[in-house]
Amino acid sequence: MQITNGSAGTAVELRHRVLHADPDANAELIERLRADGVRAIALTVVDNGGVTRVKVVPVQRLASALRGGIGFSVVWAVAGADDSFALSAPFDTPAGDLRLFPDFDALSRITGGPRLVWVPADQYTQELDVSPCCQRSMLRGAVERGRELGIEFKAAFEVEMSLLGEDGDPGHHGPGYSASALLEVEPFALDLMDALAGHGIEVEQLHPEYAPGQVEFSCAPRDPVGAADQLALSRIVARKVARAHGLAVSFAPSVHPGALGNGCHLHLSAWRDGVNLMQGGDDAVGGLSGDGAAMVAGMLHALPEVLAVLAPSVLSYARLQPQKWAGAYACWGVENREAALRLVPGTVSSRASSANVEIKTLDGSANPYLALGVLLSAALDGLDRRAELPRPVQRDPHTLSKAERAKAGIARLPSDLGKATDLLARSEMAVKALGPELHHAFVTVRRREWETYGRRDHAELIPEFRLRY
Structure with missing residues (x-):
């Protein structure tokens, strides 16, 4: 049982499958799981606070879950990373219910034995309509809009994480990328790669990063929903492997005051009729x-x-700083690691298959389904408008004068969550991409986080959020 493409059907297909379920087929699935030693199924969703939430169903109750889903309160649409709820209509009532349905096309085991399996879930109403606040379905909708235009996307995440000992000390002390740092985390790194491979997650490379205790691994590209599923599962796997080595794992964007934070860079390519559109054009x-x-x-x-x-x-925004390779300026460049969008052409021998654009601004607190969904929507909007790309920036934009940046059309991205949330709240493109209900819920969560924590010192906040994501 390995993670596949996360391609659960539409609401219409789900309704038909539930209302006309074949009891024998469900019984066969349950019997197969039992024969494999499975005792329970963990259903997960990633909420608007960036937290992976879970419901665990005993295998003997799976038939009921397949028939009617698992209950999930509507207020989870406004849950924050601190477990608070940013109550705002229509998410300000204890009344109402959603149903989580497992996508068994993406079933996978959880490391440490066969007793527990993992599966991503989609959120539906009790009438078996897709919930307008289902983040996974939002991404699926963006993928489908691309397919209607003949565009297939491939996506891959770079997963940065910080290893922490029992006392909170870093799991290695550098230097970055060094053999000596690797030797400090070698047992964990090898077990992690084996565990990920056992889940069908292909690791392209792993290395110790620059920050204390930081490790990064890159996953092979796949379809966008599968890539987001893969990221959610890989974090669970990493935590479980780390625990076996007496370590904790943080995916938070800032883990040690003053040190580089954890990004979650996304590599994206677009294809038509088997041709990679990120190459083959004008120099x-x-x-x-x-x-x-x-x-x-x-x-x-x-x-x-x-x-x-x-x-x-x-x-x-402690991470998203100039000259930290985090992409603090809204510009693009060819292999420019200071640009928010870095075009990666690849070598001439592999360019047709490997050329992609890397979005550097993502970090570990982001919901991967929403991040991918808004970026695909923006890409398709650019395609629809035949948007014109400015000239690439091949320097560190922070070293340019204000006049030079203005002339080149280079702007600093918002420097705090409050400014970024204000822009998101006014964005017609974001409303169209997310849908009005999900947009409202997401903005509400962001506003509450800014109002609650925005004026506090980053060093003071780090211990509170280090292990939340």
């Missing part, structure tokens, strides 16, 4: 095709408006 735009350039332009234009989705916590 003036880094070799992007005309359609590829329009999609990158769409994302670049939308970046300030959707930053609160990509960097949604107060601590995101």
Whole structure:
């Protein structure tokens, strides 16, 4: 049982499957799980606070879950990372219920034995309509809009995390990328790669990063829903493996005051009829095709408006600083690690298959389904408008004068969550991408986090949020 493409059907298909369920087929699935030693199924969703929430169903109750779903209060749409609820109509009442349905196309085991399996869940109403606040379904909708235009997307995340000992000390002390740092975490790193491979998650590379205790691994590309599912599962796997080694894992954007934070860089490519649109075009735009350039332009234009989705916590802005390779300026460049959008052409021998654009502003507090969903929507909006991509920036934008940046159209991205949330709240593109209900719920959560924590010192906040994501 390994993670696949996370391609659960539409609400219409789900309704038909539930209302006309084949009892024998469900019984066969349950019997197969029991024969494999499975005792329970963990259903997860990632909420608007960036937290992975879970409900565990004993295998003997699975038939009921497949028939009627698992209850999930509507107030989870406004849950924050601190377990508070940003109550706002229509999410300000204890009344009402949603139903979680498992997507068994993406079933996978959880490391440590066969007794517990993991599956992502979709949120539906009791009438078996997709909940307008289902983050996973929002991403699926963006993927489907691309397919209607003949566009297939591939996505891959770079997972940065910080290893912590029992006393909170870093799991390694550097130097970054060094063999000596790797030796400090070698047992964990090897077990992690084995565990991820056992879940069907292909690790392309792993290394110790620059910050104390920081480790990064990169996953192979897959369809967007599968990539987001894969990220959610890989975090669970990493935590479980780390625990076996006496370590804790933090995916928070800031873990040690003054040190580099954890990003969650996203690599994205777009394809039509088997051709990678991130290559094969004009050298003036880094070799992007005309359609590829329009999609990158769409994302670049939308970046300030959707930053609160990509960097949604107060601590995101401790990480999102100039000259930290975090992408603090709204610009793009070819292999420019200081640009928010970095075009990665790849070597000439693999360019046709590997060329992609890296979005550097994402961090570990982001909901991967929403982050991918708004970026795909922005890319498709750029394609629809035939958006024009400005010239690439091949310098560190922070070293340019204000006049030079203004002339080149380079703007600093919002410097705190309050400013980013204000832009998101006014963004027509974001409302269209997320839908009005999900947009309202997400903005409400961001406003509450800013009002509660925005004036506090980052160093003071780090211990409170270090292990939340």
